[in-house]
Amino acid sequence: MKWKHALNDYQLYLKIERGLSQNSIDNYALDVTKLINFVEANNINHTPVNITSELIQQFIYEIAKIVNARSQSRIISGLRSFFNYLVFEDYRKDNPLELIESPKIGRKLPDTLSEAEIDTIIKAIDLSKPEGERNRAMLETLYGCGLRVSELINLKISDLFFDEGFIKVTGKGDKQRFVPIIDVTKKYINIYRTSIRVHLNIKPGHEDTLFLNRRGKQLTRAMIFTIIKQLAVKIGLEKNISPHTFRHSFATHLLQNNADLRSIQLMLGHESITTTEIYVHLDKSHLSEVVEKYHPRN
Template sequence: MNWDTVNRDFKRYLLLERGLAENSIEAYQNDVLKLQHYCELHEITIPQITTKELQNFLLWINEFSISTYSQARILSGIKTFFKFLQIEYDYESNPAELIEAPRIARKLPSVLSIEEIDQLIAAIDLSSPEGMRNKAILEILYGCGLRVSELCNLKRSNLFLDVEFIKVEGKGNKERLIPIGQQAIQYLKIYLNEVRVHTPVKAGNEDYVFLNRRGAALSRVMIYIIIKDLATKINLQKEISPHTFRHSFASHLVEGGADLRAVQDMLGHESITTTEIYTHIDKDYLQSVITQYHPRS
């Protein structure tokens, strides 16, 4: 049982059996590569990995000042790896099974106010084709709450603008329908009919909605750069990313009284617990509840 063969089979398992996206597969493989590096340094073969050795491995990665969150994620990847060994290699036991992940403090996500979102969108230079594209991107990120990977992979064949819905492929290749508002539809149509139609398209990219100037699908990095440049332009002091628009979408819906289950469906969360974090963001609302209902206020 050598690492190269096992790693190749693990990747195939994650792709075919688990149906994970390329980014998720890469993250799992990086976790296992760290374990492989540790084992090779200490001359430990895969069958020799015990619970004690895994505990030593976690102490080893802790020496590199890896955050608690990253350590928990690495352990999760290692546990998946040993489950794979049990399934595909008839591995007798899972040495990672009884190891507990470090406790993680639950961080509230950073969100933008409606005014900040309006300022970012207003800062876009609409005199260029890229500007019209970028306006459509931000309207959809905020208007539909997409992950950046879902936006990059959005297909023209999955736009149902006449009934105000789009279909996206989320984590684990799970598809979901999301409502799209009139403002996002308006600027998406302008981009499709007045900008994209004049963009030479690279072979294999015909169905992607958002293209770069060379006719290829936009990358996650490019969308991140677009947003960072706009934040600099308006001197926004918050650290933001494409995911900030997703957080803002969910937070503003919950603040407006939207049903949590509906928000869960639109975000594509498997667990309602993940969505519930947005109920803790609106401090003004929480203060008003205390003021209105607590007998001592």
């Protein structure tokens, strides 16, 4: 079995069997491609079926020279998944990464913005330009609903259930969830739709896409990153922020205002409550207040 053949089969498995998004599939494929490039560059005559743990360990030693521990750990995890697939399909009897340990890394706490910082960023949007109303509506939606950037750019007009107070969000693995939407977010989306979007020359296939670029097509992830980076520079914000920062801030601010973790988990679309629990570590004062208020000995 050749490497490219194995990789193509693996990508189909991730799409059809695992139901992963194209972005996740691309990330898994990139990890395998790094190993393929190493094998080819060093003229190693091993296939996915017979490559050894020793050769993969050698690859990891080399990759560790150019990437940090967190990236190294992700690559190891991606390769372990690839070889688990080969074992599952009976191409191999063992996983060569079974005894290879990932580097120890601390759990990285996400950056967050204060309510004042979010207000300052949104106020910095130039509303005299047509894209200004769109950008304000997008940032209000990111923060007001806690969306991932991929969920934002894929949001459809048919996903808006404003009368019921919800939007339908398609998350990782095409899993859908309903997220409450507050009045202020609804207001800015409606302003964008009625004053800006209706005047665009919308291209075929994008009629139902909510947020569009000037050419009437779906926005890219990179464009959302650029918009937010430019606003951060404009207000002199020294934090390194991204669209995900608004999602983190959404969860953190809910927790600070005594929302329960289970509700936050459902709104964020986390499969495991463990993923949501990271937000508990962001605000130690909140934990102290909970003990002081609810502990029977206090």
